[in-house]
Structures are given as C-alpha cells and as structure tokens.
Amino acid sequence: MNNLEETYDAIVVGAGHAGCEAALAMARMGIETIIFTVSMDSVAMMPCNPNIGGSSKGHLVREIDALGGEMGKNIDKTYIQSKMLNRSKGPAVHSLRAQADKVEYTKQMRMTMQNTDHLTLRQAEVAELLLESQTMHYNDNDTKLTADKIESIDTTNNKIESIDTANNKIKDNSLNIENNNYSITNEESSVFNNKKIVRGVRTKSGATYYAKAVILCTGVYLNARCIYGDVVNHTGPNGLSAATFLSGSLVDNGIPVRRFKTGTPARIDKRSIDFSKMEEQFGDEEITPFSFTNKACDIAREQISCWLTYTNETTHDIIRANIDRSPLFSGAIEGTGPRYCPSIEDKVMKFADKNRHQVFIEPEGEFTNEMYIGGMSSSLPEDVQYAMYRSVLGLENAKIVRNAYAIEYDCISALMLKHTLEFKDVEGLYSAGQMNGSSGYEEAGAQGLMAGINAARKLQGKEEVVLDRSQGYIGVLIDDLVTKETKEPYRMMTSRAEYRLLLRQDNADLRLTDIGHDIGLIPDDRYERFCGKRELINSEVKRLSETMVGGNKRIQDFLESKSSTPLKTAVSLADLIRRPELDYESVAIIDTERNEVIESDLYRNNISKEVIDQINIEIKYDGYIKRQTSQVEHFKKLEGRRIPDNIDYDDVKNLRKEARQKLNDIRPENIGQASRISGVSPADISVLLIYLNN
Amino acid sequence: MTGLSDTIAAIATGMNQGGIGVIRVSGDQAVAAVDSIFVPKKKGKEVRNLDSYTAAYGNVMNPTDNSIIDEVIVLVMKAPSTYTKEDVVEIDCHGGMQVMKEILHVLTNLNNIYLDKNNNCNVDDVINNTDGEIDNSIDNIISNNNNELDNLNLRVRLARPGEFTERAFLNGRIDLSQAESVMDLISAKSEIAAKTALSQLKGSLRDKIIDIRKNLIHNIAFIESALDDPEHYSLDGFQDKLSVILNEKKQEISHLIETADNGKMMKEGIQTVILGKPNAGKSSILNVLAGKDRAIVTDVAGTTRDTLEEFISINGIPLNIIDTAGIHDTEDVVEKIGVDRSISAANQADLILYIIDSSVPLDDNDIQIMERIKDRQVIILSNKSDLKNVIKEEDVRKYLDHRIIEISAKEQSGFEELYEELNHLFFEGRLSYNDEIYITNARHKQALENALSSIEMALGSIEDGMPEDFYTIDLMSAYEQLGFIIGESVEDDLVDTIFREFCMGK
Structure with missing residues (x-):
C-alpha cells in the first residue's frame, strides 16, 4: 500500500482556538504550516458559552491582539453584543466581553485561515505522533550514541535490540524506563538522558506528514465521552467525532495523559x-x-x-x-x-x-x-x-x-512543558490549550499564539519569546500551568495576577505591541500608529506633572466650581487630576498650555478616548503603579538568575527532601520560578544559589 | 520573598553577654538607613559623610518621637572590602539587650515609621504661605519632600539565619571550597529557626493569627468573587462593612504587637523554672518578682494547678519565669498533670530557682527534687526567713551544692541578693539562653508590623475612595505576613477560598 507522505515546516493538530492562533502565527511568520481538524465545520468552534472575553479573559484577548493574534479581530467582526464589565470598579478589573454569533465566528476564522499564505487546512484525524530518539549520552566513557545508530528501542519489552556503536558495547540489554530516563542494566553504563525529537504525525488513513515542529491543540477531543444521565456518547462536543488513537500514541511515546471533565x-x-x-x-x-x-x-x-x-x-x-x-x-x-x-x-x-x-x-x-x-x-x-x-x-x-x-477528555500535565510550551523531553513538540489542562477559548488562544510564535522562532533559529508574570496575563497563565500542579481545568482570574494593577486591559497594547512588532506579527503601519499613541500619552503625562499652578483667583474659582478644596500652595496639574472629583478633561479650562497642537494630536488619530483614559489612569493611580513597579523590579532580578537545564538536584545535598523532589519534578528554569514552587523554602533557595555559584 | 538585594540587619554578638553588643547592617541601604537614625556628637560625622573604616560617636534616635535610644559608636565599612562585599555598618551599643532590640526594631521598620510620619504631616501645613508668590516655594517643597520620600524608601529587614555568610559567599568573599560548609550552616540554622518558631509560639497566639487570617482571606475572596463575576456578587455598600472589620483586625494585630513587645509571644528570655514542694512559697516569690498578684496563692498546698508564666526583666536580664505546681507524689489527677509539667519544664530550663521552706524540716519531696536537679544551674532560695529556721545549710548541701540565699516573700527581703547573683551568673556567661527565640520573636514582630501597616494602607485607600482591586493587594500582603509567623505560605489560598465559599460561574 502506498501511503501519502508530505513534508511541512510545522504541523498543528486541532483547529480550535489554540490551533487557529498557533497556525496563523506560524504561517504569518513564514513557516509552511498544515493544520488538521476533525471537521472543517468546527474551525474555531465555540462549543460552550457564546461569548469571548469577560473578567481577565478580556485581558487575554487584548494581549493576543497586541501580539498580532486573531481572536480580537475575529470577535470584533462577529459580535452581536458588547459590554465593558466592572466599569464602576478600578481600571485593572475593567473587562471587555462580547457575545458572538457562533456560526459567523467559525466562518470568519476559517476564511482568514484559508486566505493566509503558507497555511494549509486539512480535515483528517491525527492518529499517531512520530518521535525519534535524539542524541544519547553514554556516561561511562563519554561516547555519544546518535539516534540513527540505535536500531530500535522496544519500549514494550524494555529492551534495546541492538546498538551499533563504535565499540559495540551494548547489545540486548534490558532497560528500566522511569520518567523518560532510560537506564541500562549493564555494568558498564549508567543513565541515558533520553531526549526525543519530533518527526511528524500520521493520520488515521495512514498518510504521513513530516515536520520539525508539531503543536498539539487537541482541545477536548482525545478519547472524549459526552455524558448525561446514563447516556454516554463516545464523541467530541456537538456529536463531532472524538480522536481515539492519539492518546495511545502519546502514552506509547512516554507522554502520560490524565482525564479532565x-x-x-x-x-x-x-x-x-x-x-x-x-x-x-x-x-x-x-x-x-x-x-x-x-x-x-x-x-x-x-x-x-x-x-x-x-x-x-x-x-x-x-x-x-x-x-x-x-x-x-x-x-x-x-x-x-x-x-x-x-x-x-x-x-x-x-x-x-x-x-x-x-x-x-x-x-x-x-x-x-x-x-x-x-x-x-x-x-x-x-x-x-x-x-x-x-x-x-x-x-x-x-x-x-x-x-x-x-464531557470527559484526555489531557496532559503541563508540568512536562517549558515556558515556550515545548515539551521538555521532546524537541519540537509543543502543546497548547485545553490539552494543557486549561479551560476557556481565550486561555486556549493565548497559549496557541505563544506556542506558534515559539515553534516558528525555533525553526528560524531565533531566540524564544517568553512573557513573564509582570508582562501579561499570558505570562501568568503559562507560568501557572507549567510550574503548578493543576488539579482541575485552569481558568484565568484577575486575582491570579499579582501585578494586576500594571496588567490592565487598557494598556495591553502598550505592554506588548513592541514584542508583537519585533516578532513580525504587527505590521509597520499599525506599529507606527501605536507609537504615535504612546508618545502622546508619555509627553502629556510628563507635561502635566511638570506644569505647576498656583493659588490665584482663576484656579481657586475653578476648584470651587468643581467642589474641590482650594489650593494653599502650588501644585502640578497632575496633582489636581489625582483628586477624585477632577480628571484630565475637567482641568482643561485651567490648562493653558494644552494648546491646539495637543488637541489636534489627540483627535487626529481618533484614539483620543484611549489616550485620555490612559493619562487619567497613569496619573490617578501613580502611587499604586509605582509600588507594583518596584515589586516587579525585585521579581525580575530573581527571574534573571537562570538554572542550568542539566542541574542534578540530588547533587545539592542540603536541600530539604520535599524541595528536592519538587525541584526535580518541575525543573524550574530560573530562581524566580523555583521560589514560587510550594514546598521550596527561602533556605532552599539560598542553598540552591550557593550551589549554582559553586 | 528571597530578597537577595535587600538590606539586612541582625544582632551580630550573641545574646549571652551583657555589656556591649553589635548590630550589623549590610546592603545598599545600610549607610542611608543608619544615617537616618544616628545623630553624631560632632557635626560632619554623619554616617553618610564617614569614610570607609572610620567610626563616629553619637546617639541613636527613635524617629517616631525623636527620643534618644542609646549612645553608640557607628563603624562604616564600604563595599567591597567588607565581609559581605556590600556596604556594612556596625552599631556598637552598650545599653544591653532591650536597647539592642529597640535599635533593631527601629532599623527594620524605617519605612513604616516614615510612612506614618508622612501621613500625619500635611505639606500644606508645613509651608503655609498662601498669599502672594506661591510659585517660588515650589523648589522648597520639592526638596523638603525628597528627604522624607527618600526615607520612605528605606527598607531594612531582619537577616535570615546564616544570611551574612550566605552573602559573603555569593559575593565571592568566601572561598568556593567552603560552599559545602556554608550550605550546611544555612540549612542547619534555618532548621533550628523553623523549629524554634513552631515550638515556642504559644498556642493561643497561633489560634489568634489563624483567626485573623481566615477573616482576611474570606473578605478578600468575597471582593475577588465580585470582581470576577460582577453579575453575580455586588460590592455595593461593602466598603463600610469592610472598614469596620479592618479596624477590628487592626486592633487585634496591635494587641499582638504589644504581646510580642512584652516577650509574651514567644517564650523569650532565660527559661527560669521555680521549683519546690507544695506551699514552699513559689507563687508568692513569683509575685514579688513580677510585682503583682499573678498566681493564685492560698495556704492550701497544691493551689497552683498549672504552670504559670511571667516574662520579667531584672536589671535588663530577660527572664521567662515558669511557676510550677509543687513537685510531690500526688494521686490527684488534675494536679498530676501540673506536676508532670513542672518536671518537664525543669528539664528544659536554663535556670532553676529552687525554693525550700526553711520553717519545716526537709522531707522526701525535697530530697527527690534536689536529686533531680543537682546537675543544673540552680539558685536555692531558703524562703520564710521571717519564721524560725529549722534547716541547716549542710542538710541542703549534702544533696545540692549551690548558692543558698535566705529570702522572705512575705517581707520581701533577700531579693537584692538574688538579683546580684543573677547579674553575676549572667555576666560571667554561666547563664545564657537560646537567642534564636529572641530573633524569631523579632521576626514575628516585624511580620505583625508589616501586616498592620498593610491594613492601615487598605483603610487609607478605602477612605480615599480607591477601587477595591487596589486595596485587596494590601490585604493579601497582610495575609502573607501573618502567615510567616505560623509558617504558612500563601499558595493558592485565595483561589481556593473563592471557590469554596462563593458560588461562581456559568
């Protein structure tokens, strides 16, 4: 039988909210990408609630947009009702939510995908993941065994059939497999650092697709069961067929799955x-x-x-x-x-x-x-x-x-992933969305986008892009997923973001557009417009902080008219804006320097409202923002201290047992992450720092 | 909080000597922090003006009320030629334990102190020239404010166990070959500190802190639920309710801080046990020492059923005195518990005050007790010297070869001699106590103070009409600080409480 074989740069498995963002990001970055879906009618389908955004999820969509993702644009095209929640609360928890026309949402996303260069949409069920063992280190004499020299590793019987090494030392040895570390029971050898590499996928029909990057965005489809009463349907949502083979292939490849509902x-x-x-x-x-x-x-x-x-x-x-x-x-x-x-x-x-x-x-x-x-x-x-x-x-x-x-489905524990969403032990294999134990369209989209960006960057030989907890909800989401054991589907919440006063939905563009532009997902014309907005905000805030007004009659009359306490001493306009009863717009009367240039700048770009909001927020909440900013500086220092990949925590004698175990399981990438792991005390961190210095 | 770049402080000398003690401060802000509380005798000798490895003589002031805490010598050592390779400032004080505690406390609370001062003083009142050319005064306001604001940013925290050594190592002062022993030191010291914190924290205080934390997290969770699901939970009118609750918590925490001040939070001080058979006058002696009617005293033998504790300071020597039920063979179950406790308290004590009733002959009970304590640090108090003495010194010496002081609790005589003996033992270093307890207590107190200031900030924000999501951050940090005391970290407590106590979602 002659089965089809094709080669792409990257493969995305599943065209839900994560898959679409991943595929679009890669294709737009010039990566030849194919995306598989069980049904062309279920691209970016919304099988549950008919809305996008809401508390903290709205923040995610804004961030996706600032990085050049599609979700924000797609809901803007297809919304049927829009609401800013929490308007009466602080700006950090204002949350945008829109009701979607579900059919239209799917249709528009599919159309965008179909009209994107370098992107192929394919209806097929992916049944098998193709991995290959990578370079292995043979510890005793430091000989490196390369993957193609290993004829076959029979994982079922824990045997290496034959290894054709230069000195031909290992043959038919039994293997103990534990946590992907293959140790060979042979007196001459010890441990294999068994890192694998992704080769591609095989569909249910037997077609093989090769690629250097594969992103799993399987949503709730793996071994899905829909249940009500005593009725059990072995399908995905809406009666769509479940993916029944891929779970088994993952497990065979040493990737355990778990069951969420x-x-x-x-x-x-x-x-x-x-x-x-x-x-x-x-x-x-x-x-x-x-x-x-x-x-x-x-x-x-x-x-x-x-x-x-x-x-x-x-x-x-x-x-x-x-x-x-x-x-x-x-x-x-x-x-x-x-x-x-x-x-x-x-x-x-x-x-x-x-x-x-x-x-x-x-x-x-x-x-x-x-x-x-x-x-x-x-x-x-x-x-x-x-x-x-x-x-x-x-x-x-x-x-x-x-x-x-x-609905019940298989997913993985995201502790197996790096912050780039690549598997720690499988080169080129990524995972995003509900597959990682999250829930929600927005959480999925955010992960899909980051996995796509990172897979593409890796293929292009560029540096990884990881957002940290101070840069965005996306950073919080991914950091939580890959460093904390989640026992239930993970949903974003504003209370999970410790720096939420800085991570507002109104400033997502200010936080992330630079990155989006650097990656190449934000076109130059949009970036220019963005820079204009940013410049306007910064210069206005600076001017208002430096413009002093004294207690003359004009000012006092103005304050009286606004029921605001008269001045005893000179203050800046920013000080006045900080008063609850005043704001940027109301002090315009006494702001003689706010000339026509600023006015026309403000309104020329038709972004006046956002700019004014931003000026008000930055000035009014300045004290709180500064406090969080200084916390972030401290946080960044710890995040900056990297822990080498190959650290052996068993070597660090003075770690307490619990800490050692947790560190071994989670393998944090830097000291900041290590310090957030429950069960790792400050003393453990001290010990670790000293060990690393040594 | 790992705080690698924080400025840290600790008492560098052990707590077992009287006389001069050294407080060591290390980090970027060491000079500025000490500068803010030190007034030199000679102008120009301010800490900030001192060259490396020079000293100045002057007073340490408490910025809260500008009172003098102690006369000290300050030694400045500038990075990198110091033990930690950071700026190090040492304060040599000679006022004893209480003074060192106070200085350390002021140092580690500078930001709170200046924040309070800042809140209480209105710029408008300071520069009160409303007429005429106001604009000229702007520069003044700005420069005046800067000083205060600089102080606001001063943050010194208590060093963790072994932290000076850790820094010395991390900054390259200590040879790499010593890494192993540095790690040993840190993990051993942390272990002791953690054990001390847990074992010495009194149960009722622990419960109190758990209570306050529960209340805080519940209210934070409510706010967060409402922010997360605004269509489900409303915050209308909640601010007023919360203000009331927070004011209560503020009181409770303030109370705990006083408790810590009185050494009642932890079993701080020299663990001193008063032993003696029933009705020898143990409680009466404790009452004299503590200066008030503390224990219940009656003529009936066995009135003191449980151990009572009293923290007192005699000539600056901190004693945690434990009064015990009289040790004697008893069948009374309630009293049996008391007796067991006396024996176990005596086994853990640094000092035993053994009371004999000189008006009655020694009996089996006395002999039993004396045999149990003969190898310990004991002062024998021969009580009831106002009555006829029927015990000869050599009768006692047969069993227990220690100093005997004749005393009368009733007439309050003989106590001066006791105090002198205490001084003597202490300054000779024959009497000491676990300083880890004191340090832990200081840490707890700092945590309480941080929690208090967070709650005050939240109250301030409510008053200023700030939105809820701003001050929940302060409430969360109060929750975290209180957790340090009982060894609990924050983890997912908030999210867990939200889900447990509030019905969320679609």
Missing part, C-alpha cells in the same frame, strides 16, 4: 421562552473594540439583548430529588471538573443555603433560535433536564434543542 448547559428554542418574565440585559451604548485595529464607529452595529432569570426552590427540589441519577454523583464520571464552572447540581448541593441562582439566556447567533442557558450546565438525565429547566421563570414551556451534557 467539563460541561455545558442545554440550548433552548427562543420561541418557547417567555422573555416578558425576565430582565433584559443590554450591551454598552458606546462599544469598545477588542482589537487595536478597529475603531468603535467602524464596527458599530445593532446589538442583540441577553436575558436574566433565576432558578428557584422548585428547581432545586427537582435536582435534589434526582441527584442519584447524576453520573457525577453516581461516580460514572471520573474526570476532574472545574470548581469555577460548576454544574447546576453542584451549585445546589454545595451551596444549599442559596435559594436561587442566576440564569443568563444568551443568543447563540443572529440567525438561529437557539439560546444558551448560562448558569445551568448539567449532566442530569434528559427527563430531569426538562423538568428542571421548565421550573425556571420564563422557561415554563421551554423546548430543548440540544441537551446539556458533561
């Missing part, structure tokens, strides 16, 4: 809902685009409302009465589910004192009658689902279009 609520026919009993939820009157490339006026549209209703004691009674029929409570589902996105039965059982829970009714798109029932995900049997949904005010006559279900 998540769930989604029912979709209900719009015509069967009585909206008059619900509260209407509108979008913002003046919308905020996600992407720097868009102006609000260009993407303005008529928005579609969402609706709010509540569960009640009847709903809860129905759930309690049937809880024994839930596969979660009966133990039929083994996967670990997320605590932040509990099913309605979880909420009712865990928070028994709450007599109602919110239910958000959200449209799935402009041209569909399906409504998403946010807040009521479930895996209860069909009949219970009916009873339960129909007990909710306004849903009395609800007709279910799609049942709620829980």
Whole structure:
C-alpha cells in the first residue's frame, strides 16, 4: 500500500482556538504550516458559552491582539453584543466581553485561515505522533550514541535490540524506563538522558506528514465521552467525532495523559421562552473594540439583548430529588471538573443555603433560535433536564434543542512543558490549550499564539519569546500551568495576577505591541500608529506633572466650581487630576498650555478616548503603579538568575527532601520560578544559589 | 520573598553577654538607613559623610518621637572590602539587650515609621504661605519632600539565619571550597529557626493569627468573587462593612504587637523554672518578682494547678519565669498533670530557682527534687526567713551544692541578693539562653508590623475612595505576613477560598 507522505515546516493538530492562533502565527511568520481538524465545520468552534472575553479573559484577548493574534479581530467582526464589565470598579478589573454569533465566528476564522499564505487546512484525524530518539549520552566513557545508530528501542519489552556503536558495547540489554530516563542494566553504563525529537504525525488513513515542529491543540477531543444521565456518547462536543488513537500514541511515546471533565448547559428554542418574565440585559451604548485595529464607529452595529432569570426552590427540589441519577454523583464520571464552572447540581448541593441562582439566556447567533442557558450546565438525565429547566421563570414551556451534557477528555500535565510550551523531553513538540489542562477559548488562544510564535522562532533559529508574570496575563497563565500542579481545568482570574494593577486591559497594547512588532506579527503601519499613541500619552503625562499652578483667583474659582478644596500652595496639574472629583478633561479650562497642537494630536488619530483614559489612569493611580513597579523590579532580578537545564538536584545535598523532589519534578528554569514552587523554602533557595555559584 | 538585594540587619554578638553588643547592617541601604537614625556628637560625622573604616560617636534616635535610644559608636565599612562585599555598618551599643532590640526594631521598620510620619504631616501645613508668590516655594517643597520620600524608601529587614555568610559567599568573599560548609550552616540554622518558631509560639497566639487570617482571606475572596463575576456578587455598600472589620483586625494585630513587645509571644528570655514542694512559697516569690498578684496563692498546698508564666526583666536580664505546681507524689489527677509539667519544664530550663521552706524540716519531696536537679544551674532560695529556721545549710548541701540565699516573700527581703547573683551568673556567661527565640520573636514582630501597616494602607485607600482591586493587594500582603509567623505560605489560598465559599460561574 502506498501511503501519502508530505513534508511541512510545522504541523498543528486541532483547529480550535489554540490551533487557529498557533497556525496563523506560524504561517504569518513564514513557516509552511498544515493544520488538521476533525471537521472543517468546527474551525474555531465555540462549543460552550457564546461569548469571548469577560473578567481577565478580556485581558487575554487584548494581549493576543497586541501580539498580532486573531481572536480580537475575529470577535470584533462577529459580535452581536458588547459590554465593558466592572466599569464602576478600578481600571485593572475593567473587562471587555462580547457575545458572538457562533456560526459567523467559525466562518470568519476559517476564511482568514484559508486566505493566509503558507497555511494549509486539512480535515483528517491525527492518529499517531512520530518521535525519534535524539542524541544519547553514554556516561561511562563519554561516547555519544546518535539516534540513527540505535536500531530500535522496544519500549514494550524494555529492551534495546541492538546498538551499533563504535565499540559495540551494548547489545540486548534490558532497560528500566522511569520518567523518560532510560537506564541500562549493564555494568558498564549508567543513565541515558533520553531526549526525543519530533518527526511528524500520521493520520488515521495512514498518510504521513513530516515536520520539525508539531503543536498539539487537541482541545477536548482525545478519547472524549459526552455524558448525561446514563447516556454516554463516545464523541467530541456537538456529536463531532472524538480522536481515539492519539492518546495511545502519546502514552506509547512516554507522554502520560490524565482525564479532565467539563460541561455545558442545554440550548433552548427562543420561541418557547417567555422573555416578558425576565430582565433584559443590554450591551454598552458606546462599544469598545477588542482589537487595536478597529475603531468603535467602524464596527458599530445593532446589538442583540441577553436575558436574566433565576432558578428557584422548585428547581432545586427537582435536582435534589434526582441527584442519584447524576453520573457525577453516581461516580460514572471520573474526570476532574472545574470548581469555577460548576454544574447546576453542584451549585445546589454545595451551596444549599442559596435559594436561587442566576440564569443568563444568551443568543447563540443572529440567525438561529437557539439560546444558551448560562448558569445551568448539567449532566442530569434528559427527563430531569426538562423538568428542571421548565421550573425556571420564563422557561415554563421551554423546548430543548440540544441537551446539556458533561464531557470527559484526555489531557496532559503541563508540568512536562517549558515556558515556550515545548515539551521538555521532546524537541519540537509543543502543546497548547485545553490539552494543557486549561479551560476557556481565550486561555486556549493565548497559549496557541505563544506556542506558534515559539515553534516558528525555533525553526528560524531565533531566540524564544517568553512573557513573564509582570508582562501579561499570558505570562501568568503559562507560568501557572507549567510550574503548578493543576488539579482541575485552569481558568484565568484577575486575582491570579499579582501585578494586576500594571496588567490592565487598557494598556495591553502598550505592554506588548513592541514584542508583537519585533516578532513580525504587527505590521509597520499599525506599529507606527501605536507609537504615535504612546508618545502622546508619555509627553502629556510628563507635561502635566511638570506644569505647576498656583493659588490665584482663576484656579481657586475653578476648584470651587468643581467642589474641590482650594489650593494653599502650588501644585502640578497632575496633582489636581489625582483628586477624585477632577480628571484630565475637567482641568482643561485651567490648562493653558494644552494648546491646539495637543488637541489636534489627540483627535487626529481618533484614539483620543484611549489616550485620555490612559493619562487619567497613569496619573490617578501613580502611587499604586509605582509600588507594583518596584515589586516587579525585585521579581525580575530573581527571574534573571537562570538554572542550568542539566542541574542534578540530588547533587545539592542540603536541600530539604520535599524541595528536592519538587525541584526535580518541575525543573524550574530560573530562581524566580523555583521560589514560587510550594514546598521550596527561602533556605532552599539560598542553598540552591550557593550551589549554582559553586 | 528571597530578597537577595535587600538590606539586612541582625544582632551580630550573641545574646549571652551583657555589656556591649553589635548590630550589623549590610546592603545598599545600610549607610542611608543608619544615617537616618544616628545623630553624631560632632557635626560632619554623619554616617553618610564617614569614610570607609572610620567610626563616629553619637546617639541613636527613635524617629517616631525623636527620643534618644542609646549612645553608640557607628563603624562604616564600604563595599567591597567588607565581609559581605556590600556596604556594612556596625552599631556598637552598650545599653544591653532591650536597647539592642529597640535599635533593631527601629532599623527594620524605617519605612513604616516614615510612612506614618508622612501621613500625619500635611505639606500644606508645613509651608503655609498662601498669599502672594506661591510659585517660588515650589523648589522648597520639592526638596523638603525628597528627604522624607527618600526615607520612605528605606527598607531594612531582619537577616535570615546564616544570611551574612550566605552573602559573603555569593559575593565571592568566601572561598568556593567552603560552599559545602556554608550550605550546611544555612540549612542547619534555618532548621533550628523553623523549629524554634513552631515550638515556642504559644498556642493561643497561633489560634489568634489563624483567626485573623481566615477573616482576611474570606473578605478578600468575597471582593475577588465580585470582581470576577460582577453579575453575580455586588460590592455595593461593602466598603463600610469592610472598614469596620479592618479596624477590628487592626486592633487585634496591635494587641499582638504589644504581646510580642512584652516577650509574651514567644517564650523569650532565660527559661527560669521555680521549683519546690507544695506551699514552699513559689507563687508568692513569683509575685514579688513580677510585682503583682499573678498566681493564685492560698495556704492550701497544691493551689497552683498549672504552670504559670511571667516574662520579667531584672536589671535588663530577660527572664521567662515558669511557676510550677509543687513537685510531690500526688494521686490527684488534675494536679498530676501540673506536676508532670513542672518536671518537664525543669528539664528544659536554663535556670532553676529552687525554693525550700526553711520553717519545716526537709522531707522526701525535697530530697527527690534536689536529686533531680543537682546537675543544673540552680539558685536555692531558703524562703520564710521571717519564721524560725529549722534547716541547716549542710542538710541542703549534702544533696545540692549551690548558692543558698535566705529570702522572705512575705517581707520581701533577700531579693537584692538574688538579683546580684543573677547579674553575676549572667555576666560571667554561666547563664545564657537560646537567642534564636529572641530573633524569631523579632521576626514575628516585624511580620505583625508589616501586616498592620498593610491594613492601615487598605483603610487609607478605602477612605480615599480607591477601587477595591487596589486595596485587596494590601490585604493579601497582610495575609502573607501573618502567615510567616505560623509558617504558612500563601499558595493558592485565595483561589481556593473563592471557590469554596462563593458560588461562581456559568
């Protein structure tokens, strides 16, 4: 049989939110890329909630955009409602969220992918990962054995069939395999540092695709099972076929998988809902685009409302009465589910004192009658689902279009990955998205983008791009994933970002556009426009801090008119803007130097609002920002102290046992990461520093 | 917090000598920090003006109230020719333990002290020339402010165990071949410190700290839940409620700081056990030493059921005195526990004050006790010298060859002699105590003070109408600081609390 063989620079497995960003980034960086999807109709599909953004997730989308990713642009094209959450709170937690037209979102992303040079979209199930053993170090006499000299390693029987080395010392020796370290039970040899290298993938049909980089973005498809009541479907979401072979191939290659679980609520026919009993939820009157490339006026549209209703004691009674029929409570589902996105039965059982829970009714798109029932995900049997949904005010006559279900899938522990999202032990193999134990479209997109950027940079022989915890939510997300043991699907939260006052969604462009431009994903014309904005902000903030005003009558009258305390001494305009009752715009009257040049600069680029917001934030919260900035400086020093890859922690005698074990497992790349590992004390860090100096 | 570049301070001499003690400060800010609390006798001899390896004589001041803490000699050694290869400043003080503690405390709290001062003084009041040419005064304001602001940035923290040596090594002062022994030193010292912290922290204090932390994290988690899921949880009106709670916590932490000041947080000082058979007058003697009615005293033998502790300072020598139930054979279960504790307290004590009742003859109980303690550091107090003495000195000496002091708790006589004997033992170095305990206590106190200042900052932010997400950072840092005391780090506590206590998500 003649099977197809093709060679690309890079392969992406899975075209969800992670896969799309990864593939687009690589192709745009000039890497010949092929991306596989189980169905061309499921590219960038949103199988759960019909929105992008929200608390901290909105930050991620802004960061993806600043680095030259696609998610922000795509949602700007396809949103049907947009809202800035937390407007009344501090700027660091303002969060942009948009309802998407799901079908349109998929269509637009697919179109973008199909029209990107160097990118091939292919419908096929990847069944096998092709790895090869790389250079091995033979410790005793320091002879290097190269991969092609090893005829075959039979992992099943733990045997090396034959190794054709120069001195031919090892033959038919048995192997002990532990944590990818192959130790040969032969008196002459000790340990192989068994680093592998990726060669490509093979599809279910037998076609082989070779590449130097492979990015796994398999989402929830590996050995997926969808469950409600006692119904179990061995499919991915929406009945799409699951990927049933790849998990096995990973395990065969020494990459263990684990089982996670998540769930989604029912979709209900719009015509069967009585909206008059619900509260209407509108979008913002003046919308905020996600992407720097868009102006609000260009993407303005008529928005579609969402609706709010509540569960009640009847709903809860129905759930309690049937809880024994839930596969979660009966133990039929083994996967670990997320605590932040509990099913309605979880909420009712865990928070028994709450007599109602919110239910958000959200449209799935402009041209569909399906409504998403946010807040009521479930895996209860069909009949219970009916009873339960129909007990909710306004849903009395609800007709279910799609049942709620829980889904279980295989994923990996991201502790196996470097911060570039490349596997520590497999050269050229990357992993992103739900595969890494995260959850959410935005988390997936962010990882996909970073994996794509890093795979492309490596192929081009360029330096890796790793964002740290002070640079962005993306940095926090990836650092958490690869250094902390996550026991449930990981969701981004603003409270996870210790420097969140600096990592605002409003300054994502200021933080990351330089990097995006350096990588080559931000075109020059956009970069120029960005630089203009940045220059304007910086010069205005400087001018306002240096412009002093005294307590003359004009100023005092102005302050009085604003119910602001009169001046006793001279202050800068920035000092005045810092007062809660004043801001950049209101002090314009007494700001005689704010001349026409600034005004026209401000408005010329039509980014006046963002610039003014930025000036206000930088001045008003200056003290807090400075404090966090100094914390970041300290943090950077520790991050700058690198730990060599080949460190053997067993050699560092004075480490406490727990610390040694954790360090061995996680293998941090620098002292900063090491110090964040739970169970590693400051004394351990001291010992480590001294060891490294030696 | 690893703090490789922090400026650190510690008491360099052991705690077992009286007389002169040395506080050592090392790091970038060593000169500026000491400069901010030192006033030289001669103008021009300010620390910042001193050349390397020169000294100045003057006073250490407490910037809070500008009071003089001690007359000292300050020695400046500039990088790189110092032990740590960093700037090092040593303060030689001679006022004894309490003074060294106070200086170290001031040094490690400079930023808090100046922050308080800064908050309490309004620039508007300082330069009060509202009429006329205000603009001329701008330069003045700026330069005046700069001094204060510089001090605000002074951060000195207590050194970790072995940290001076660690720095000496990392900065290349100590030969690489000694790496092994440096690592040994650090891990051994840290081990001792950790053990000390856990074993010496009193249980009720631990519970108190756990309580405060629980309360803090719950409130932070509520705010974070509301920020994360604003459509679900509302923060309307929460600020007022939180202010009340934070003011309570502020009080509680202030109280704990006083506790630490009184040495009550840890079993600080020379562990001193008062032993003697029932009704020998142990509690009465403790009362005289402590100067108040502390233990319950009755004529009934066996009234003191449990061990009582009192931290007192005699001529600057810190004693942690443990009063014990009288040691004698007892069948009374409650009292049995007390007796067991007395024996175990005596076994761990640095000093035993053994009380005999001179008005009654020695009995088996006395002999039993004396046999148990004959190899220990003991002062024998022959109590009830106001009554007829029926015990001869040689009767005691047969069992216990130590100094005997005649004393009367009732008439409060003989105590001067006791104090002299204590002084004598202490300054000869025959009496010492585990200084790790003192250092740990100082660390705890610093953590409490940091927590307090974080809570104050949060309260300030609430008052200024700052948004919630700004001050949760301060609350989190208070939570972290309190955790240091009980050996808990922050980990994923916040996220865990959010999920456990608040119903989140879609």
